[in-house]
Amino acid sequence: MAITSSLAGPVTESHVTGWLTPAEFAILQAICDTLLPSLEPPAGSSGAVAAYYRRCAQDLHVAQQIAEKLGEQSKETQANIRLFLRLFTAAPVSFLLAGSARPFVELPQERRERYLFALANSPIGPFRQGYQGLKRLAGLIYFSTLNEHGNNPNWSVLDYTPPAPPSVEKPAPITPFIITEETTLETDVVVIGSGAGGGVVAGELAMAGKKVIVLEKGGYNHEGNFTQQEAQAMPELFLKRGALASNDLGLIMMAGSTLGGGTVVNWMTSFRTPDEVLSEWDHSSGLKGCFTGSQLQQSFAAVEQRISVNSDHSQHNQQNQRLFDGATTLGYHAGTVRRNAIGCQQRCGACNFGCSYGCSQSTMKTYLQDAYAHDARIIVHASAERILIENGRAVGVKASVKNTQTGETSTVLIRAGAVVVAAGALYTPALLLRSGIENAHIGQHLHLHPTGISVGVYAENVYAWKGVLQSAYSDQFIHLDGNYGYKLEVAPTHPGLFGLATPWYSARNYRDEMRNVAHLASIIVLTRDKGEGSVKVDQSGEPLIEYVPSAYDRKHLLHGLRQGARIHLAAGAERVISLQNKPTDLKRSEDEDTQRKLLQAFDRQVKRNGLGPNRVVLFSAHQMGTCRIGAHPDTSVTDENNQVHGIKGLFICDSSVFPTACGVNPMLSIMAIAHKASQYIKTFV
Template sequence: MLGTTPVEGQGASKRSVDWLSEEAFRVLESVCETLFPSQLPPEGSSEEVAAYYQRSASDLQLALLVAEMLEQEDAETQARFRQFLTLLSSPFISLPLVGRARSFPDLPPASRERYLLSLANSPLAALRQGFQAVKRLAGFLYFSIPGVDGRNPNWRALDYQPVSSDNPTVAPEPLKIEAIAADCTLECDVVVVGSGAGGGVVAGELALAGKSVIVLEKGGYYRDEELNMPEAQGTSELYLKRGLLTSRDLGVVLLAGSTVGGGTVVNWTTSLHAPSHILDEWAACSGLDFFTHDTLQESFSAVEQRVLVNSDNSSHNRQNNLLLEGANALGIQAGTLRRNAMGCEQRCGSCGYGCRYGAKQSTTKTYLHDACEHGARIVSRCDVRRVMIENGRAVGVEALVRDVESGNQYRVAVRAKVVVVAAGALNTPAVLLRSGIENQHIGRHLHLHPTSTVSGYYREKVEPWNGVMQSAYSNQYSHLTDGYGYILEVPPAHPGLLGLSVPWRGAREYRELMARAAYFATFIAITRDKGAGTVMINRHGEAEIEYVTSVFDRRHLLHGLRQAARMHCALGAEGITSLQNRPTLMRSIDGKALTDEQLHEFERRLERHGLGPNRIMLFSAHQMGSCRAGADPHRAVVDERQQVYGVKNLYVCDSSVFPSALGVNPMLTIMALAHRAAQEIKREC
């Protein structure tokens, strides 16, 4: 678990890391020390700021923290990382990079920095990938990992004050989790794999209809009062693959919830209805007319009422206000987002790590609560390996359940009349593929809404980690080309995420940018992608994602980044930066506003420095389309009832059934489709 290793001055001792040789660990230490060397503080620095610049990677035992995190990864990931470190230990690699034939640890500091910059901007994709594998994890840990006092030593210099709730809301009736202490077989009418926006709704609807329901969730369960987590712990415990999930080439960082309640626990509560033109498109391309029927609209209304979607709790923090002001300054559309939250009151800023106040109306507060009230059982930390199929009919699932305290793992079989897979667009195709279901479209047509940012820093504090995380947006450019484009929103930005995201273009510039964290405002361009990727399973049966942003989608992303830059300039930002590896930072001169000439140069750099894999940080919090619905079994995975072609009583109820990318935050659409499918499933059991 993150946060257990003491840092800086806490008496931590160096421990061995079995999966790395001594030489490999020495290389890793030197890389971390090059990323985070001790530096001369600016003249006149306060004690906290001086300590911030003087602090180095070794003071936080950063290499050990990185190694311990990667120790939890699979053997293939570890092997690729070792291969990269072995490359850096070779003196012959450094010769063309820095003109000296010496191993990386044996180079002087200035040469080591040039070496890393050469890797970051190499024409060879594998070298860029290797650099990002270390930099991102090191940056996240350096600015998020707490010491024994519960605080990261860099936070004071960043003016970061994590919101602490000494008296978080205590849920009056927390969900009851089924205890598994031995291999066993369970029986029910319906087994639901996944407990998020899709699985939670199906479980609630079917339990209310009198069906016996068992919900299996891969992640753990946390009551409201347990969600008082710092960033490092929250990322590790509430996200799929501990927050380390990426596409295979590291080109896209993938954020997906892995806890009871799934993405509805960690998302930013944005509740947008599927645009009507998208539903029309889905009906046309899939051949399924239910996308435009009143029944789906009735399901939208039902879920909106149950999760209390409203705009009264959409007060804007400083960052959201800047988005609105920037849009207004440029004369483009902007508005207030509706959210599934009640009593939010700007008290927090940690939506991405669950709601300690119980304000977020996740499935744990709504549909799963309904399900448990009507007899449903929930099994957490349950990894479903396959669907059991007999004579063309789904009859249950096989899973492994892990006991956290003992470390024991138990085999569980759940026999059911109906199986609903709602494990998300990344894990649902993996479950179907492990089950031996033959359909060439399982795992294909994956859409990710590739997202990147332009940040501006201002004279007055923004504190992007405080208040309602996401409450404003602009869809002015959602129809740039044939219904494709992007929307502009803002993200939460705590120090670890900033440390991961801010490009490393040299140790000094990186440290200076991070020192301005409280003054940053970030606008994100969320692209509706026409291009698509693939979910496969590796030799261990785990999901792997192949995805490269298409040229078509890059054009829209570039348009969005330019528009974000213009908004920052119109608002008087002192500087702007993208997340590209090459220098794309533009600063004001003598405190004056950025000029039109500077803005145009910034826009030229955005295009010139490229949007290819590991040349820019890309994120995805929206995954969809990998088991798409359609009328033709030769072109789709599920039919109009969301039943898998060729397997009776096996349903898919999550974003993987989307026929194409949605273009807006998908939670509400997942819920509506799951609600509609649940009415169909009721008739089967």
């Protein structure tokens, strides 16, 4: 896996200002050094702590790395960033936000901080968006970037020790098919995407004797080269190099982009789709028995067996134990997560950066390995450009394949008897739209399970980055309104993600809060959203993600943040934090009456400080619904066999076919639906 973040090298105009002018870069640098300045250490600090406070953003080349990351974004995004940076030269804006007409770069630190805090809480949405885009990147880089020794100088103060990869060298179990020139290939089936959906289909069809080609947009990483380092894994294993978000940045999105897709980087949580949701899907799709019939249940069972779903490797780490204990103390439901892991000794906690021990039974380890063993050709760094359609039938794919050694890109035409699209609920609709396929529901009905975070501060060390990532959950509030509500789970967090998510109220407060990360436990509020968004394509054909949590869903998020606080207190937390742009926290009191009043005040504060776009940190790791299954093309994109209405031989096998949000971590749901569809596809080709 390539190292993509470094402290080496001076700032040069050609390297950093290829898209930024020197003056614009100077503003960016001033913003970063305002967020992360050199501070006077607290009295009596150790040498390491003193160095931590004195270390500014410029010492770690934060602005340079932000410029590099943003240089990979679209021209439209870069134009918007440059427009935002121009604000910092406008005297009226400076006077309004900081009480001084001087340009931002000329202001003293105190007024710069006032300026940024005002931006963060501005009633003008693009102001908040611009601020969050830069603040999140600055925090992520400052606490995760690696020096020439493969370390981050802040980690010792945070009490963070990265996991050491296994000492035993492990060869790559799959050899991808190499493309070096314009090529035409023929096959029975071409599968676009290799995650929960594509991996299953590829394995099932190859084992049935079909000729299969798999196209994966990301690279090939495996237990022999996973580094378990946040700064290296994010760009290598995730879409948009880990910088994926809704267009307004209101939701930070995580989606895998490597061979095996999201199954390589997810937390191995293996829930079946709840029966009540399957019944709802039968009704809403108009396909009676499609989801409640025995065939899907048989597919669930088959997938669970192949990926070894069990609860034997779900021991609670400190963070999961607090959710379990707090919920139990309050009389709430508490359960143990079943996971697709074998031989897991909970020795690392970096599973979301790829399992170096081979314990995670991802599609790369299972179904793709099955496909490869049955002569499937697997092509990585392959971007499907459009689906080839002739006389109402899908006959292949045009793709571009990048050779990472030479940097050259070759066009590949693949002629196939069937095309299976499993690029995920963001890239599947984009591919269909680029291919000229007409259906009003392509890209519509996007569901994201918007997820809020309740953070508990504990006296003892929690180490949210150690042990099993996700092993405890509570279903106490999944039926707040019929089948709608939220699950409570926990989320593993490493220093960079802490730096991204921790609110910035002032430079010193931010640095102080980050020193506590070893004591933090996060409870996530995973909402089953009723509201919808959409996916369109920009001028270059890339997905444009429009999504704002609805008022209905924000009520459930608000309810969940309040309940998360109560669970933290019941588990012994000294303090609870909500990740909002204005200070929002709750302190523990041993007096019952006082604690009740403090909770009521906290409830009001969370609501008052708002859950609108970029007023609170919200995440999504689940994208669903943009090519939904249904009985008729007037209401859906695919039929009961996952075949696109009106186009023979074109199948969709990923979460985009969900009729609505599934309400649980979707990996197993995707795999079972893909497994069921693959039984039909076997008869088609």
